[in-house]
Amino acid sequence: MPDQPVTVSRNRNRRGEGGRLRDELVTAASRLLEDLDGQEALSLRAVARAAGVAPQSVYLQFADKRELLTAVYRLRFGELREALLAALAPIPEDQGAQRLSALCHAFVDYGIAHPGHYRVLFGTAGTPGWEPTEGQLPGLPTMELMVDTASAAGVPDPAATAQCLWAGMHGLITLRQDRPSFPWLPLDHLVDTLVAAHLRYPGVRS
Incomplete structure (x- = not known):
């Protein structure tokens, strides 16, 4: 059975730290993609779990998965x-x-x-x-x-x-x-x- 994504425990970002959360989500998505079988296998819930945040936090930073993927590819x-x-x-x-x-x-x-x-x-x-x-x-x-x-x-x-x-x-x-x-x-x-x-x-x- 493949390893399950590791959930990271994190503290809530203070006001004005949305940029840091965005970076953390991009990093988490990138790490997940390294092991997944294609980008279609990536879920926003898995990204949220890997970053240690609630799923709705992802949607506060990215409109959809495509926008998140674009940010990942832009970084790499x-x-x-x-x-x-x-x-x-x-x-x-x-x-x-x-x-x-x-x-x-x-x-x-x-x-x-x-x-x-x-x-x-x-x-x-x-x-x-x-x-x-x-x-x-x-x-x-x-x-x-x-x-x-x-x-x-x-x-x-x-x-x-x-x-x-x-x-x-x-x-x-x-x-x-x-x-x-x-x-x-x-x-x-x-x-x-x-x-x-x-x-x-x-x-x-x-």
Whole structure:
């Protein structure tokens, strides 16, 4: 039998502490999603129980489950994007290929180091029945960063390159987790090979 969500005992927030309660609910929902089979399995009652509050407290902060999920994805995608920006920061903007390589290594490193967070982002967001509006796609800035970085590297089709790199990196992260017994080559070597395959075009800036 799977473990039941842990109920956290907490004191009532004082007036003006609604922001803290909101953060606690987002954190609780994110932790639950790490173990659930898709976002449709998440209930607001379970989130309230995990955060140690009454169910009605959730509705005071979020209109519905979709709004709560959007807040979860915004938090986790924000963390991922900050990790990518930190990897790009020390590399001069005129070093396009190096910046693209650094971004891809940072993406894979995040997925390997934070498997639960990564699963929330790419194992639950966008599951069947989820038809988000543009404002409910907090992952778009991360993809736009990948496209811009690919463009600066001089690839002919930055959008296609970014999506193919994303698919390849996702495969490396998830397959290494799902098939640990496979004789995998060193991860850095695989990421370097993946990036190099997309930089072998005439005129690509190195």
